[in-house]
Amino acid sequence: MAAMTKKKLPWKLITAAWMFPVLVAGIIFLSRSKVITPEVGLLMVVSLIGIYIGVGILVAGHRLVSRLD
Secondary structure (H helix, E strand, C coil): CCCCCCCCCCHHHHHHHHHHHHHHHHHHHHHHCCCCCHHHHHHHHHHHHHHHHHHHHHHHHHHHHHHHC
């Protein structure tokens, strides 16, 4: 039997991918239970999307610059 190579799982990426829907579900729950207004909930979801996109751009830029050195 051939030796199986173990791939190292990118746990940071997996955690970041799972945290987004969990945070959105929490925001929806707070909005539905009238803790926050639906407008504030929508604003929180839009800002969360912006944070994820912004951090993604920063990480991609950092990896690009680190390869140039």
